[in-house]
Amino acid sequence: MEAQTAAISKDATIASGQFFKERDYWLNKLSGELIKSYFPYDHSKTKTTDSLIVKKDSVATSFPGDVSSRLMKLARGHDYALHMIAAAGVVVLLDRYANNSNKDIAVGAPIYKQEIDADTEFINTVLALRVHLKDDMTFKELLGQIRETMLEADEYKNYPIEILVSQLNMSMSEHDFPLFDVAVLMEDIHDISYLHPVNINMIFCFRKSEDSMELEVQYNASLYERATVERIGAHFIRLLQQVLFNVDIRLSDVDITTVEERKQLLKDFNNAAVEYPRDKFIHDLFEEQAEKRPDGVAVAARSEGARHTVPFDVDYIYVTYNELNQKSNQLAHYLRQKGVTTDTNPIVAIMLERSVEMIIGILGILKAGGAYLPIDPDYPQERKRYMLADCNARILLSEVSEVSGETEVIDLPSLIVENEDAEPAHLTHLTHPTHLCYVIYTSGTTGRPKGVMIEHRNVVRLMVNDKFTFDFDDRDVWTMFHSYCFDFSVWEIYGALLYGGKLLVIPKWTAKDTREYLHILKTWQVTVLNQTPSAFYSLINEELSSDSCGL
Numbered sequence: 322m323e324a325q326t327a328a329i330s331k332d333a334t335i336a337s338g339q340f341f342k343e344r345d346y347w348l349n350k351l352s353g354e355l356i357k358s359y360f361p362y363d364h365s366k367t368k369t370t371d372s373l374i375v376k377k378d379s380v381a382t383s384f385p386g387d388v389s390s391r392l393m394k395l396a397r398g399h400d401y402a403l404h405m406i407a408a409a410g411v412v413v414l415l416d417r418y419a420n421n422s423n424k425d426i427a428v429g430a431p432i433y434k435q436e437i438d439a440d441t442e443f444i445n446t447v448l449a450l451r452v453h454l455k456d457d458m459t460f461k462e463l464l465g466q467i468r469e470t471m472l473e474a475d476e477y478k479n480y481p482i483e484i485l486v487s488q489l490n491m492s493m494s495e496h497d498f499p500l501f502d503v504a505v506l507m508e509d510i511h512d513i514s515y516l517h518p519v520n521i522n523m524i525f526c527f528r529k530s531e532d533s534m535e536l537e538v539q540y541n542a543s544l545y546e547r548a549t550v551e552r553i554g555a556h557f558i559r560l561l562q563q564v565l566f567n568v569d570i571r572l573s574d575v576d577i578t579t580v581e582e583r584k585q586l587l588k589d590f591n592n593a594a595v596e597y598p599r600d601k602f603i604h605d606l607f608e609e610q611a612e613k614r615p616d617g618v619a620v621a622a623r624s625e626g627a628r629h630t631v632p633f634d635v636d637y638i639y640v641t642y643n644e645l646n647q648k649s650n651q652l653a654h655y656l657r658q659k660g661v662t663t664d665t666n667p668i669v670a671i672m673l674e675r676s677v678e679m680i681i682g683i684l685g686i687l688k689a690g691g692a693y694l695p696i697d698p699d700y701p702q703e704r705k706r707y708m709l710a711d712c713n714a715r716i717l718l719s720e721v722s723e724v725s726g727e728t729e730v731i732d733l734p735s736l737i738v739e740n741e742d743a744e745p746a747h748l749t750h751l752t753h754p755t756h757l758c759y760v761i762y763t764s765g766t767t768g769r770p771k772g773v774m775i776e777h778r779n780v781v782r783l784m785v786n787d788k789f790t791f792d793f794d795d796r797d798v799w800t801m802f803h804s805y806c807f808d809f810s811v812w813e814i815y816g817a818l819l820y821g822g823k824l825l826v827i828p829k830w831t832a833k834d835t836r837e838y839l840h841i842l843k844t845w846q847v848t849v850l851n852q853t854p855s856a857f858y859s860l861i862n863e864e865l866s867s868d869s870c871g872l
Contacts, residue, residue: 340480351489357502361858362858364543376541376542378547379540380547381536382537382557386532400507403507403534404510407505408505414553418854424453424456425454426451426454429501429516430448430474431504431516432478433475446518447515447516448475448478449500457573502522504519505524507529525557526539538553538554555581556579563576603780603815603819607815610642617823618640620824621638623637623826623828640681650748651685653685655736659729661690669716669717670718672698672717673719686718687758692759693758694708695759695806696806698719707770719733720732720733720734754777755776757774758775760773794822797820798845798848801826827841836863
């Protein structure tokens with residue numbers, strides 16, 4: 322990996338055709354649609370001269386002792402392995418911030434230090450590392466792909482990246498490098514000056530001492546605030562705390578939220594001192610809205626087959642508050658006949674794609690006196706079986722039947738259709754505010770997923786209290802952007818339904834497509850938007866881009 326780089330003229334290299342294998346490798350490696358990955362900027366790029374001035378600054382972060390020791394152990398003390406692990410971590414972090422629907426990430430790296438005269442001109446000093454992520458990929462699998470990518474890049478390093486950009490028909494300006502915006506290097510084996518040919522806005526510089534690791538993030542202060550870069554560094558540490566101690570963790574299960582951010586959320590949204598309707602439960606508050614506006618649209622969801630049809634409202638399925646109330650009552654009555662109550666078999670699993678039926682299922686479970694356990698259909702079979710067994714869920718509302726064990730699978734969409742002409746079911750609610758509402762499983766940093774149990778009163782206190790700072794009402798249009806396996810979905814679902822608003826269920830493919838999501842926001846005139854900072858920054862940048870101005 323430390324082979325010498327030929328030191329001859331770049332123009333002569335290309336003219337002679339000496340490195341056609343390198344050329345063909347890179348043209349193939351970087352072919353197709355490549356969306357540049359970057360950490361969303363605090364200040365937008367414009368064409369004014371002042372905004373293009375690069376102001377360099379840096380933020381240094383020391384790794385906690387357990388993270389440093391685990392990193393050293395995993396890399397077995399080798400700098401090259403440390404670089405691979407660090408690059409893999411940055412790739413995952415970029416994916417989280419960029420919300421890239423293609424799961425296609427490229428970062429830069431300098432070639433390894435060369436032991437030749439400092440005045441010698443290299444053919445090339447910068448490499449593009451491109452990797453393709455998958456939803457079910459583990460961190461260990463990503464490490465394997467990163468290792469292969471780095472070995473190949475080193476083998477074919479003798480090709481000028483500036484000429485490569487031109488041959489890829491990409492435009493490169495003095496202040497915008499088209500292949501990547503972030504580079505990763507290890508100080509012991511890399512020379513940061515090798516990155517000089519490219520103008521990028523963030524560099525992750527890793528350095529090690531005898532028993533610790535440090536990260537210095539160099540960044541363009543014209544685009545980023547220092548606090549943003551500090552937060553990126555903290556998120557990177559949080560990421561390492563999970564993937565280093567469980568390399569088999571799925572990338573989709575990595576949670577970059579820091580302890581401080583969690584505490585802030587609890588402080589802001591779960592203040593124990595507030596007053597709230599202590600005798601109410603979620604479906605009670607929903608039914609109050611159903612009585613006030615029975616004909617108002619409660620939920621709208623788009624079918625999978627309608628992915629690329631226009632206009633957007635043609636292929637949406639609607640359900641009014643009255644219809645949603647009746648259908649969930651019918652399901653609750655059916656589940657009670659199956660033995661679901663607050664005291665026996667309270668947990669009912671639900672595994673559906675984002676849909677109207679999913680919302681009916683959730684409300685029906687709650688009305689029966691049960692608590693819902695959301696399961697993503699894309700989870701591995703082992704995880705599904707573990708969650709069902711761990712919660713002792715005897716019933717699963719789904720469309721599939723490949724679930725082993727004692728769990729009874731009920732085809733919810735078919736059941737709803739069968740009950741369309743049934744008499745409305747009248748229920749006496751058996752639920753108490755202290756009863757269980759739902760169970761959501763977190764990834765866990767060192768082993769099995771862990772179930773978090775939430776009671777009705779926790780959600781009621783979150784959504785309806787005397788210190789509530791939002792003025793939601795029946796004129797609001799909400800989007801359910803997040804998976805129902807993520808806590809933020811609770812805010813989205815009940816924020817709409819407990820205030821009489823309209824809940825627009827966003828399909829999984831649209832949640833990963835910032836451009837299409839922005840189009841939907843405008844088409845439906847959405848008034849309440851809930852997103853992670855990374856996804857929101859992507860949305861802002863899409864709105865500001867020239868391509869989206871005509872939407």
